[in-house]
Amino acid sequence: xxxxxxDKGALTPAQFLEIDSAASVVRGGGGPSAEALLHLAIVxxxxxxxxxxxHSVWSTVLSGSHALHGGIALEGYEMLKGLExxxxxxxxxxxxxxxxxxxxxxxxxxxxxxxxxxRGIHGFLLKEHGLYTWGVGLREAKRHVEILEFLMEVLVRSxxxxxx
Amino acid sequence: xxxxxxDKGALTPAQFLEIDSAASVVRGGGGPSAEALLHLAIVxxxxxxxxxxxHSVWSTVLSGSHALHGGIALEGYEMLKGLExxxxxxxxxxxxxxxxxxxxxxxxxxxxxxxxxxRGIHGFLLKEHGLYTWGVGLREAKRHVEILEFLMEVLVRSxxxxxx
Amino acid sequence: xxxxxxDKGALTPAQFLEIDSAASVVRGGGGPSAEALLHLAIVxxxxxxxxxxxHSVWSTVLSGSHALHGGIALEGYEMLKGLExxxxxxxxxxxxxxxxxxxxxxxxxxxxxxxxxxRGIHGFLLKEHGLYTWGVGLREAKRHVEILEFLMEVLVRSxxxxxx
Amino acid sequence: xxxxxxDKGALTPAQFLEIDSAASVVRGGGGPSAEALLHLAIVxxxxxxxxxxxHSVWSTVLSGSHALHGGIALEGYEMLKGLExxxxxxxxxxxxxxxxxxxxxxxxxxxxxxxxxxRGIHGFLLKEHGLYTWGVGLREAKRHVEILEFLMEVLVRSxxxxxx
Numbered sequence: 001x002x003x004x005x006x007d008k009g010a011l012t013p014a015q016f017l018e019i020d021s022a023a024s025v026v027r028g029g030g031g032p033s034a035e036a037l038l039h040l041a042i043v044x045x046x047x048x049x050x051x052x053x054x055h056s057v058w059s060t061v062l063s064g065s066h067a068l069h070g071g072i073a074l075e076g077y078e079m080l081k082g083l084e085x086x087x088x089x090x091x092x093x094x095x096x097x098x099x100x101x102x103x104x105x106x107x108x109x110x111x112x113x114x115x116x117x118x119r120g121i122h123g124f125l126l127k128e129h130g131l132y133t134w135g136v137g138l139r140e141a142k143r144h145v146e147i148l149e150f151l152m153e154v155l156v157r158s159x160x161x162x163x164x
Numbered sequence: 165x166x167x168x169x170x171d172k173g174a175l176t177p178a179q180f181l182e183i184d185s186a187a188s189v190v191r192g193g194g195g196p197s198a199e200a201l202l203h204l205a206i207v208x209x210x211x212x213x214x215x216x217x218x219h220s221v222w223s224t225v226l227s228g229s230h231a232l233h234g235g236i237a238l239e240g241y242e243m244l245k246g247l248e249x250x251x252x253x254x255x256x257x258x259x260x261x262x263x264x265x266x267x268x269x270x271x272x273x274x275x276x277x278x279x280x281x282x283r284g285i286h287g288f289l290l291k292e293h294g295l296y297t298w299g300v301g302l303r304e305a306k307r308h309v310e311i312l313e314f315l316m317e318v319l320v321r322s323x324x325x326x327x328x
Numbered sequence: 329x330x331x332x333x334x335d336k337g338a339l340t341p342a343q344f345l346e347i348d349s350a351a352s353v354v355r356g357g358g359g360p361s362a363e364a365l366l367h368l369a370i371v372x373x374x375x376x377x378x379x380x381x382x383h384s385v386w387s388t389v390l391s392g393s394h395a396l397h398g399g400i401a402l403e404g405y406e407m408l409k410g411l412e413x414x415x416x417x418x419x420x421x422x423x424x425x426x427x428x429x430x431x432x433x434x435x436x437x438x439x440x441x442x443x444x445x446x447r448g449i450h451g452f453l454l455k456e457h458g459l460y461t462w463g464v465g466l467r468e469a470k471r472h473v474e475i476l477e478f479l480m481e482v483l484v485r486s487x488x489x490x491x492x
Numbered sequence: 493x494x495x496x497x498x499d500k501g502a503l504t505p506a507q508f509l510e511i512d513s514a515a516s517v518v519r520g521g522g523g524p525s526a527e528a529l530l531h532l533a534i535v536x537x538x539x540x541x542x543x544x545x546x547h548s549v550w551s552t553v554l555s556g557s558h559a560l561h562g563g564i565a566l567e568g569y570e571m572l573k574g575l576e577x578x579x580x581x582x583x584x585x586x587x588x589x590x591x592x593x594x595x596x597x598x599x600x601x602x603x604x605x606x607x608x609x610x611r612g613i614h615g616f617l618l619k620e621h622g623l624y625t626w627g628v629g630l631r632e633a634k635r636h637v638e639i640l641e642f643l644m645e646v647l648v649r650s651x652x653x654x655x656x
Contacts, residue, residue, distance in 0.1 A: 061318055078383065078458065089457065153385050159489055159490040292568050293569075325651055326650075482549050
């Protein structure tokens, strides 16, 4: 985690901190970001070794236009094979969209429920907020960011933003 | 301020100048940009320590397509929390659009009226011209540019340019 | 070819390998990518000295929106003159779209048939997968990537993604 | 000018050549690009000291979608003030679109007629080919490229590509 309230473009190694499974700081200074509880919900829910969170234009647009459907179905794309365990473009990936919230306890509980209900997903969106994805390690989590962001850009440029 | 009529991609430190509250040059050479009066109207109107002005494609597109509505309502976006004092994505930010003008005295007066009428705004658009935003210092003003430009890109990519 | 399963952004020279016309590795370690058979089908079908394959957003969008037409007609663009042997913008380039498959033997056979049937083409798309193009050498193949990707971006930005 | 048939991304100073008013090479090797006659038509028609020609996605899209109107009217944009001699955003700039041709003598004559008929323009488009603009020197011509490309991007992103 990084300490809360920092400019993400000007981080130094000293501003990264380590937390335990109760979100208490083990190493480093400053408080953890409020979203630490979401990261922990994911670590506990799917056994992830790395969790990444992005705020992209594509995820903001799509999570707004598809919120009423509760998620986005990704199917038929070769790039899906970049997701861990996926072997064919015929795979149907469900990317749930959760209503955003500033109450991290409440939102963390909904994240846990989603991970419980939608087994096998590789990420989810918070509405008009951004993407959460994960992996066994940082390399896999980063690959999932690249794949999911690529596919969301494809959907928006295919006109999915206006059609919903 | 920078001196007027310079290529913004080739500025040297010597070409930045200092003006006083009457737009007279205190330090540096050349005349101030004609828009100095707008910067002063903002400094006086909201007590800003830094004022930034950008000419982006996104602000040009949106300020044209939404001019008839007098402004753009930004609501529901997590990124709104990057604006000073905003604590939740449920915040409704009003981004007024002012008719553009080459008469800086007249336009400066309208800017002052807008700042008076729309308390709490973090920026405004000049129609088919660009964005003005500010902060207590340069860091905050720069963050406001990033947030507002991000949200305008989201709106255009969501189809807001064609719907208006 | 590169060995299969590698991060394309972190390749080292040692990870490039040489294969023969039966897709057996002649030099270098690791297995060849599964798509080696497609590269060989192109080398054999058109006598190419270099084959390039890209996964772009533009080709993914267009190959999906135009799949029902079996391909994309490119005509009237000056940029077409960047394709080998094309002398005028009035040239009509046919860019076939093939259904994607994970069965490389079956897909390789369809690629060979397409190259046989559509003489004179400079590339083809795999649906929601990407572009294959080629040249007598790497420089020409790279130029064909640039030209075809440029024209696909033009088509998407012209609204071709939504109209299909 | 540069010699014809070169990769524009790998030019060396030696590959630039000087031509006279009859398009004969005065300094440097290789033949001039076929479009030398268009450059000369502009130099003669408006007394330009520098002529620039670009192949952008935006100009390709817009020159196709607006070809039937014979050109594009740009009006109301603050950025217009970046064009030489323009003092207000209320200026109406006419950007003619000429049918493309591979016959440079014929096309050069049409360019000369356009420059004669549309006094005061700062550039023109060749349909689905690109932009020509100019200036008294390279700096002004480059500024005109930036301004016109910016405004064409604004038009496409405003939905002008689909509406025509």
